[in-house]
Amino acid sequence: MVLLICAAAFISYVDRTNISVGAIAMQHQLGWSETQKGLVLSAFFVGYLLMMVASGALANRFGGRIILGAAVIWWSLFTALTPPAALLSLPALILARIALGLGEAAVFPASINMIGRWVPTGARSRAVTLLTSSIHLGTVFALPVTGWLIHQYDWPLPFYLFGAAGLVWAAVWFKRVGSGWAVEPPATHAALLAIPWKRILSLPCVWAIAVAHFCANWSLYMLLAWLPSYFKTTFGVDIASAGALSVAPWLVAFVAANSAAAVADRLLRSGWRATRVRKLMQCGGLIGTAVFLLLLGDVTSVRVASVLMCGATGFLACCMPGFAPNGLDIAPRYADVIFGISNTFATLPGIFGVLITGWLIDRTGNYATAFLLAAGVALFGALFFGLLASGERKIT
Numbered sequence: 001m002v003l004l005i006c007a008a009a010f011i012s013y014v015d016r017t018n019i020s021v022g023a024i025a026m027q028h029q030l031g032w033s034e035t036q037k038g039l040v041l042s043a044f045f046v047g048y049l050l051m052m053v054a055s056g057a058l059a060n061r062f063g064g065r066i067i068l069g070a071a072v073i074w075w076s077l078f079t080a081l082t083p084p085a086a087l088l089s090l091p092a093l094i095l096a097r098i099a100l101g102l103g104e105a106a107v108f109p110a111s112i113n114m115i116g117r118w119v120p121t122g123a124r125s126r127a128v129t130l131l132t133s134s135i136h137l138g139t140v141f142a143l144p145v146t147g148w149l150i151h152q153y154d155w156p157l158p159f160y161l162f163g164a165a166g167l168v169w170a171a172v173w174f175k176r177v178g179s180g181w182a183v184e185p186p187a188t189h190a191a192l193l194a195i196p197w198k199r200i201l202s203l204p205c206v207w208a209i210a211v212a213h214f215c216a217n218w219s220l221y222m223l224l225a226w227l228p229s230y231f232k233t234t235f236g237v238d239i240a241s242a243g244a245l246s247v248a249p250w251l252v253a254f255v256a257a258n259s260a261a262a263v264a265d266r267l268l269r270s271g272w273r274a275t276r277v278r279k280l281m282q283c284g285g286l287i288g289t290a291v292f293l294l295l296l297g298d299v300t301s302v303r304v305a306s307v308l309m310c311g312a313t314g315f316l317a318c319c320m321p322g323f324a325p326n327g328l329d330i331a332p333r334y335a336d337v338i339f340g341i342s343n344t345f346a347t348l349p350g351i352f353g354v355l356i357t358g359w360l361i362d363r364t365g366n367y368a369t370a371f372l373l374a375a376g377v378a379l380f381g382a383l384f385f386g387l388l389a390s391g392e393r394k395i396t
Helices: 002-030 034-062 064-080 082-088 090-104 107-118 121-153 156-176 197-201 204-235 239-245 247-269 274-298 302-317 326-330 332-364 368-388
Strands: none
Touching: 002 034, 002 064, 002 082, 002 090, 002 107, 002 121, 002 156, 002 204, 034 064, 034 090, 034 107, 034 204, 034 332, 064 082, 064 090, 064 107, 064 156, 082 090, 082 156, 107 121, 107 326, 107 332, 121 156, 121 204, 121 247, 121 302, 121 326, 197 332, 204 274, 204 302, 204 326, 204 332, 204 368, 247 274, 247 302, 274 302, 274 326, 274 368, 326 332, 332 368
16 A cells, blocks of 8 residues: 555656756747746646645545545646647646645545555655655656657657556556555544544644745755756757656665654654654754755756755655654644645745746846755754644644
8 A cells, every 4th residue: 555655656746857958959849938837837836735724634634535536637647648738838838737636635535544554653754755755756757758758759758658657557546445444443423524623733843844844845846846947958968868857866765755754753762752853853954954955046057066966855855754744743633634734834835935936037148046045045944843743643
């Protein structure tokens, strides 16, 4: 089950990230400005935002199995529809990207629901982080493979191939994975219906998760959307090389995230309080990210830029065993809902952060100001989480 939900997260990030490489070729063919390209890159997050809380509630009510399976089928179809939509018109492409986001909104709340049902408490940091770090493997795969496919066969092919892969995953998921509870089953079916919204929204530690998630995602989504373009426009590399240079930072992020999660679970087993562990991971990760983003401002060497970018993504990945499993600490039966709430706020950088980055690049002609802004957001998130986060159970 854990491997399959990780595969779903992998596919979701392949399907959302391939546009960052594909958009370079699409921009050249269709004549977009940088601002128009930013609009295309950010459209996904409109649908993602609109469906996030609802997907958490649906997963809590019906279980992660059916919600995740249906979501993968939905977004895979719209992945395959991306090329004809782009060739039809810019508004049609934007609508297709919004529809893709509507489907992908369910991947993490539904997966968190399955982890809460099946994974024991002592392994949840690793399970949640393996899930969330699968986005980096998806990115590592999508960027060079998309670049190679575009170079060899033109830009529509990756969307058709990756859309088909999601449909194959859905067939395996429904055949091999069951519903039910293995950990902390609710006393009655009615317990699944009674989501304590007021109690959840009144907890400062829930808002600490949401703010930390928002601040981490500002850097994450900026880099996911603009990293290939950064290497191409700053250092003059071609599309295939831009995709290849973007691989190393996300591979480092995957290793760093899962290493940090193993440390987090070990600290918890050794007697550290969950509050202390979550703050160590989250605050340390955001502060380290800010430092490396600030160092990137004046880089003139592609090799130095690649090393510093690896440092930024590596520290950013250490946030995953911070905020991501924290809902399972404070309210395990409603962790899917809490993740849906926090990811709603954390989706806003995918819309505004990506658009603002494009606008800043158009205005300044470089990425230094965008990196400075992302570093400031990261430092604010570290401060907020450090003050208000908790790892103690608040809702039984």
